Structures are given as structure tokens and as C-alpha cells.
Amino acid sequence: MPDLVLDYANCLSDRIGDEGLDPAHLEASLSAVAEHGEELDAMRAAGETAYRDLPFDPARSAHTKAIRRLVDDCAGTYDTLIVLGIGGSALGNIALQNALNPVTYNLLPDGIRPGPRLFVVDNVDPMLLGDILDFAETVDPGLSRTLVNVISKSGETAETAAQFITMRDVLINSLGDNAHRNIIAITDPSRGTMRSIVDAEGYRNLPVPDGVGGRFSVLSPVGLFSAAMCGIDIEALLDGAASMDAPCSRRDMTSNPAAMLAFLLIEFTKRGKPNHVLMPYCNALYSLADWYRQIWAESLGKQVDRQGNEVFAGATPIKALGTTDQHSQVQLYREGPNDKVIGFVDVRKLPRDLTIPTGLDVENLKYLQGVSFTTLLAAEKRATEYALVESKRPNFTITFPTLDAYYVGQFIALWEIATSYAGLMLNINAYDQPAVELGKQATFGLMGRPGYEEFNTKVADTLGPSDRVIPRNG
Amino acid sequence: MPDLVLDYANCLSDRIGDEGLDPAHLEASLSAVAEHGEELDAMRAAGETAYRDLPFDPARSAHTKAIRRLVDDCAGTYDTLIVLGIGGSALGNIALQNALNPVTYNLLPDGIRPGPRLFVVDNVDPMLLGDILDFAETVDPGLSRTLVNVISKSGETAETAAQFITMRDVLINSLGDNAHRNIIAITDPSRGTMRSIVDAEGYRNLPVPDGVGGRFSVLSPVGLFSAAMCGIDIEALLDGAASMDAPCSRRDMTSNPAAMLAFLLIEFTKRGKPNHVLMPYCNALYSLADWYRQIWAESLGKQVDRQGNEVFAGATPIKALGTTDQHSQVQLYREGPNDKVIGFVDVRKLPRDLTIPTGLDVENLKYLQGVSFTTLLAAEKRATEYALVESKRPNFTITFPTLDAYYVGQFIALWEIATSYAGLMLNINAYDQPAVELGKQATFGLMGRPGYEEFNTKVADTLGPSDRVIPRNG
Numbered sequence: 028m029p030d031l032v033l034d035y036a037n038c039l040s041d042r043i044g045d046e047g048l049d050p051a052h053l054e055a056s057l058s059a060v061a062e063h064g065e066e067l068d069a070m071r072a073a074g075e076t077a078y079r080d081l082p083f084d085p086a087r088s089a090h091t092k093a094i095r096r097l098v099d100d101c102a103g104t105y106d107t108l109i110v111l112g113i114g115g116s117a118l119g120n121i122a123l124q125n126a127l128n129p130v131t132y133n134l135l136p137d138g139i140r141p142g143p144r145l146f147v148v149d150n151v152d153p154m155l156l157g158d159i160l161d162f163a164e165t166v167d168p169g170l171s172r173t174l175v176n177v178i179s180k181s182g183e184t185a186e187t188a189a190q191f192i193t194m195r196d197v198l199i200n201s202l203g204d205n206a207h208r209n210i211i212a213i214t215d216p217s218r219g220t221m222r223s224i225v226d227a228e229g230y231r232n233l234p235v236p237d238g239v240g241g242r243f244s245v246l247s248p249v250g251l252f253s254a255a256m257c258g259i260d261i262e263a264l265l266d267g268a269a270s271m272d273a274p275c276s277r278r279d280m281t282s283n284p285a286a287m288l289a290f291l292l293i294e295f296t297k298r299g300k301p302n303h304v305l306m307p308y309c310n311a312l313y314s315l316a317d318w319y320r321q322i323w324a325e326s327l328g329k330q331v332d333r334q335g336n337e338v339f340a341g342a343t344p345i346k347a348l349g350t351t352d353q354h355s356q357v358q359l360y361r362e363g364p365n366d367k368v369i370g371f372v373d374v375r376k377l378p379r380d381l382t383i384p385t386g387l388d389v390e391n392l393k394y395l396q397g398v399s400f401t402t403l404l405a406a407e408k409r410a411t412e413y414a415l416v417e418s419k420r421p422n423f424t425i426t427f428p429t430l431d432a433y434y435v436g437q438f439i440a441l442w443e444i445a446t447s448y449a450g451l452m453l454n455i456n457a458y459d460q461p462a463v464e465l466g467k468q469a470t471f472g473l474m475g476r477p478g479y480e481e482f483n484t485k486v487a488d489t490l491g492p493s494d495r496v497i498p499r500n501g
Numbered sequence: 502m503p504d505l506v507l508d509y510a511n512c513l514s515d516r517i518g519d520e521g522l523d524p525a526h527l528e529a530s531l532s533a534v535a536e537h538g539e540e541l542d543a544m545r546a547a548g549e550t551a552y553r554d555l556p557f558d559p560a561r562s563a564h565t566k567a568i569r570r571l572v573d574d575c576a577g578t579y580d581t582l583i584v585l586g587i588g589g590s591a592l593g594n595i596a597l598q599n600a601l602n603p604v605t606y607n608l609l610p611d612g613i614r615p616g617p618r619l620f621v622v623d624n625v626d627p628m629l630l631g632d633i634l635d636f637a638e639t640v641d642p643g644l645s646r647t648l649v650n651v652i653s654k655s656g657e658t659a660e661t662a663a664q665f666i667t668m669r670d671v672l673i674n675s676l677g678d679n680a681h682r683n684i685i686a687i688t689d690p691s692r693g694t695m696r697s698i699v700d701a702e703g704y705r706n707l708p709v710p711d712g713v714g715g716r717f718s719v720l721s722p723v724g725l726f727s728a729a730m731c732g733i734d735i736e737a738l739l740d741g742a743a744s745m746d747a748p749c750s751r752r753d754m755t756s757n758p759a760a761m762l763a764f765l766l767i768e769f770t771k772r773g774k775p776n777h778v779l780m781p782y783c784n785a786l787y788s789l790a791d792w793y794r795q796i797w798a799e800s801l802g803k804q805v806d807r808q809g810n811e812v813f814a815g816a817t818p819i820k821a822l823g824t825t826d827q828h829s830q831v832q833l834y835r836e837g838p839n840d841k842v843i844g845f846v847d848v849r850k851l852p853r854d855l856t857i858p859t860g861l862d863v864e865n866l867k868y869l870q871g872v873s874f875t876t877l878l879a880a881e882k883r884a885t886e887y888a889l890v891e892s893k894r895p896n897f898t899i900t901f902p903t904l905d906a907y908y909v910g911q912f913i914a915l916w917e918i919a920t921s922y923a924g925l926m927l928n929i930n931a932y933d934q935p936a937v938e939l940g941k942q943a944t945f946g947l948m949g950r951p952g953y954e955e956f957n958t959k960v961a962d963t964l965g966p967s968d969r970v971i972p973r974n975g
Contacts, residue, residue, distance in 0.1 A: 130629060133608060154783070158605045165613075192861050242829075287971055321828075328836050351588070357936065362803050389694060402948075416964065495510035496510075499756070
């Protein structure tokens, strides 16, 4: 089976002049990158990158068997699946669904749809949850055919906890003593607040594996259960991810797509191009750009390096969509500050095509008639690539041979491992998120949670009343 | 009626130290901004900012009457509305729909839904159009209750033309001689390729007004027709936009929200913070961030200034969503490079709230119980604001008194006029998009359109075959 292809010719100085990387510099960096490979292997052996083991046994079989058992158990029982989670407990789920099921999935009638309708509620916006709840109650007044899947390692994430407490209550009001049967939890297998609730209430459950951080967890039960419920081939996803392991372990960067991707992006970051656009030419892949936004931003955005020196490292991931954003962002990408690297994603052969019919007798539009949509899409992408090169803007392309679960698995593994390389290249810890803590504590303070009172005062002291307001009486 | 409120206290040095703007500098800039106001007035008088007249008569009455007539004409006739457009002919339509109708709108049964299902097809991805077409044909096999709304000023935009030729053919195959009745065009009222087609085929149609560029056209028939079809109060939208005109015309920047917004963002751009995040704490407002991405990127991203000097001006608009992106981007926003300004958007009183119920006997989660979702959402936003200020990251907040069409209209006018100010502050032409041309010509060349053959060669010469590929045989 062919692999994803990374073409980075448009990053080099022979294409884009001084704005590009000198091929000699690339040569000269080979040994350093090989050393990062050694270090990654050592980290893996020490269990510090447990995400890499997810596509392999024993983790893989344990997870897929448990998931399969639950999915079989649920077969034919539910028309609506509501996932409660946020960040790494939602972005992967959304990305898999949008990549591998039609955009009209939720609209398809029962029976045609390969699984329950899927809603991923990744916010505490009451209109979002309220509208979804209204809809669920309209199509399923007793909620007996509505399944809630709460995903939280600790159970303490405020947003997920708030959604969970609300949905649990709604189910109890509808289903009484049977409510627990309509909740499936994905949480820590042995400890934490959600674990206690699961044990006390008797929910069916799946594990968030040890040592796998939220943003690296999509190929665990966190991302795979909802995918499997909606008919996605999770074995193919894992096969694809597994197949990227050996290429991304090669010591020679010129044959290791993860090392090359990381090297290019971190080199450009150091040279004043810290804005990293991911721009699929395929609507289905657009949500994968949101998943990428998290893994790239949260892993690499770090104030201190591994020795504790202040570095304010990081790169800003930006999502864009081709051709759509040719009519929105490309003007800026070509003529604005040269501070970006554009990462195209395209698909060589989409599972479906349409031909633009002939028969409209308008001279100016004859050139489109009888041509396929994929031909036009490919021409638009190539034209944009050309226009960026003309403006000396670095860009690369990741090509999917086709759009299926196997290649989505490859894409996920590619970026996960690239993130690990990038962390070493920046000399930062890519696996923590210390800056998120202060906001959580301040939220607790503002919400009156015992033990966090000091933050209430701190927030008031820092933000105070503002007189910098328009209108002033607003 | 209260207005949108802009609070910019967290942009100033008394809050965030040297990373912020000195209030004295703000004082010192008042006269320059007042001069930009004079210039804007002169431009308006010369008809160079025709978008500003859209909420006022005679344009307003002419448009709303024509729209109302068509909407009445369509009442009860269509269950599905498919909009064909891209860029400024799609982003505003999507933003209005998502802001003002429930996230489940398309799922609601006929009769409960206040208008037809809405699909905005803003790409030439065959899976996107194919899936939507399949769905339309499933629920409406003869397509007699499916309305296509094609939006293109010239009719020559390749993506929209391709979709249109395809959908026109599908309708002819289903409806024969009546197909033209199921197409409504929004196009140039007097010239162009689409105008000729409209006249030849007898479509009902609405005008793209003269002098209003695509990204400034949402409050014209371009954005308003699909909104009105879906039950959105377009008079309230226009009332809101009209109400921002006087405040945004004030000479005193400290009482002019558009001038202040532009001044802050352009000052920060000049000081190494050219990344401008718009982060609504409200799912419904998230698509407005896509609309903002276009107007900010395409208007300000310019290689040359008004005197023709190379400046590579511009700022990179970035969309984010609270609270969701607290678990994805805020780590980077706090600890990464200090190159961003974060623009929060919140809603004082959402039209709907939910209360987190009591009754889950878990000590750690007691603090959430009995509290409303909007209280939690507000606490999360304030905590994030606090955390950013602690990290000396500039941020501001635009507050909607509530979420309705009036304030969405205010928000749109605010950013449109801010864009005009920002263009003057950067001394660039904010109303053209010269860099988009090359990609269009190259697409024509690659598609074999007569007259563009040279671009086929140019693309091949520039991009050539690549040997920078992993895997090499890929």
C-alpha cells in the first residue's frame, strides 16, 4: 500500500530564494536530526511517549476488543450519541467523524446512516447543549435511544463535569433507575473523580490509557469509541498509524517524513516564520486541522526550555481550507508579512467525483464543461502553490493516495511523531501544559470552589473595574 | 437600546506593562485618528465606501423590498435551499445562519424549522456537493422543493461557475422546462456572464450592488436573501448596522469603537503583534470569526502602500472559540511568542440558559451544582482574560448585550468600518485583492481555457518535477 507523500521542494532556496532553506543547511543538519531520533527512541523505551504504542499490541488488542464489545452491545439500540468532552477529548472525535463520514451524516434517515447521529458537545455554551437536547427529545421523547458518552480522565474538567451533571440529571428524569445504562464513560481505569462516579453508578466504561496525554489520545478509546459507533473502520485507522511508525523512526531525515516536517517547520520558526498554516483541499479533512491546532500549539508553546531558561518557544498553527480560503486568506499569504509556512493537504483520488456537465452555451465557461471536480480542485491547488512560490512563500504538500481510515491514521501518527521531534528541536517539554493551570484555578475561584478563594481576589485586583470602555456607559 | 461594548483596558501598559500601549501614546494619536476620520468621510462622499450606505435608504429599501417579494414568492414552496458561492458570497451567509439559528436548524422537521434547510456550498470538493445532492434527492426525489441560489457578481468565478453548471443540469434533468423556476441568482444588475445567463434563462434575481466588494457585501442581497429565507430578521440586522454608523464616525477615538479597534490592532501590528485572534465565548458567533478572517486578511494584506512602496503590510486573523480553545490554544497564547492580540467576544445575556442541576453527591463537583451555564461560561472567560494579563498578553473584549440580529448587525458594521480605518492607518488600499489574480490565471491555464496557455508553461517551469519527496517513490 502506498504511503502519504510529503513534498517539500517549495521550502528550499532553489525554489523560493533567500526565503527558503539552503539544501546545504539541510545536509548539515542530518546528524543532529539523527541524534533527536536516538533520543526519541530512548524516551519511547522509558515509556515517555506511550501514545506511540497505541497502534500496537498489547494496547491495541485490549482497546479494540473492549470497544468492539461495547459497540456490539449497543448495536441497534441508539439513534443519537452525544459525546461530552473538550480539547483532546473532543477534537479527535470530531476530526474522525468529519473525515470519514459524509457531511450530511446526521441528516441521513435511521437505517441508511451507519450508526447513531453524533453530536460532540465541546463547550459549556447553554445554547449549544440546549439546542441538541431539544432535538434529541423531539426525535426520542423518552431518551431511551439516546446514548451519552462522557470523556474525562479525571472527571474534574469543569466544562465536561458541568455537561455531565446536566445530562445525567436529564437521563434520570427520563429513564429513572435505568439512566445509567445510557451513559458510557471513558476515564482513568483506576483513580479520580469520574472513576468513583463510574464505580458508584455502574456505567459501562473504557479506559483513558496511562501516560497518554489528551492531545495524543485520539487513537485510544477516547477517539475510537465514537468512531466505531458511527461505522468508521478503527482497525484501518490503527493499521495506518502503525504503518507510519517505521518510516518516522528512520535516522535519515530525507526518508523520515515526521523528522523532515518538524525540521522544516522549526527551522522556519527560527527564521521569522512561526505561523504554520494547514490548508486541506478537501472539506472532509478540515477538522483534522483543528486537531492539528491543538497538538502543535499546546505541545510547542512553552515559556521555558528543558533547562528552565526563558525561551517563549512555539509556533502558531492556523487552519485554512482550499479552495475556499483562496478567496479569503491567499491575498494575505502572498502579499502580507512573509511570516508563514503553508502546509497543503490534498487527496490524489477522492472516493467520489462529479463531472461538470456540458450543455451551457456560454463561451467563457466552456473550459469548465466536461471536466471533473477533482481536476478543477487539483488545478486550483497547483495554481495556488505556484502563486505562493512566485511570492517566495514557503509551502509543502502532504498527499493522501485516497481518503480513507488507513490514511487518516497515517496522517495522525505523522503529526504526533513530528510533534515529538519538534519538541526536541526546540528543546522544550512537548507533553505538559503548565499555562492552562492558572485559568483553571481562577475559574474555580470565581465559581466559589472551596480552597480557591484567593484567586477570586487576584482576578479582581488584576482586572479591576475598567474605565477604558466604549461606550463609556456600556 | 444599549450598544456593543468594547473594553480595551487589557491593551494598555497600566495592565500589561511594556507589552501594552502607553495611555500617553494613545492621547498623542488622537489628532491623527481624527484626520483618518476626515479622510473616510471624504471617501464616503466620493462613493468609495458604498458598503456604508447599505443599511440606509435608498439602497436599503430597494434591497429589502426586492428580497421580501422573493421570499414571499417562495413561501411554503421549498424545503431545501442550496447556496452556491465562495468567499464574500458565502462567509457572510454562513455566519448569519450560525449566529441566529440553532445548531440543529437543518435537523428540525418541516413546519418547526422557520425556513428551508440551508446548505452553503463554498468549495468545489465533489464529496461536499455530492453528499448534499444525494441528501436533497433522498428527501425530495423530483427536486421540486429544492431551491438553488447562485451568488456571483461576474459569473466567472471558477468554483461558483462549476457548481452552478452542475446544479443547473441536475435541475433540468429533474424538472425539465421548469428548472429555471428553482434557481435564484444574485449577480450584477447590468453586465457580466451571469447576467447574460439570468436574462437568457429567465431566473428570478437580485442585485449585487455596484461598488460593494465581495467581503463588504453581507448586508446586501448577497447575505440577506438566504438569511431572510431562513427566518432571520434582516430589518433588525440593518437597524443594528445603521446604529453603528454615527458612533463609528466620531472624530474622538475614545468614543469611536471602530477607530479604537483599528488603532489598537494596527499599533500592535507595528510592535510585533501581527496575529489577531478573535475568540467568541459562544458557539453561535464562531462563524462570524470566519467572516472576520476574510475582511481583515484580504483588506489589509498588501505588498505596496498607496504610493506604491513595498511594505508587505497586513495582520493575520485567527479564529478561536472559548471555552473550547482554552484546552487547545491558550497554552500557546500565554507561553509562546508574545506576537498576538486576543479579541474576546462575549454575550452578556444569552437568549437561553441552562442550570447545572444539584443532586450528584461528589464533593469535588459541588461548586458547579445549582449554577447556570452562563455563569460558568463568564467565569471561564474572565479567568482566561486574567491569565493572559498575568502573562502580559494584550487582549480586548467586545460584549453583545444579547445575541440577536440587531447586535450581529452592529458587530458586522463595527468590523467593516474598523477595516476602513485600518487601511488608512496602514496607508494601503483596503478594497482590492491584486494577489488573487495570479492564482486565477494559473487555474485557467491549467484548465486549458483559451488565452491563458502561457500560465500552463509558467507553472510547469516554476514547480517542475520535484525530487524533494518522501517517500521518494511516492
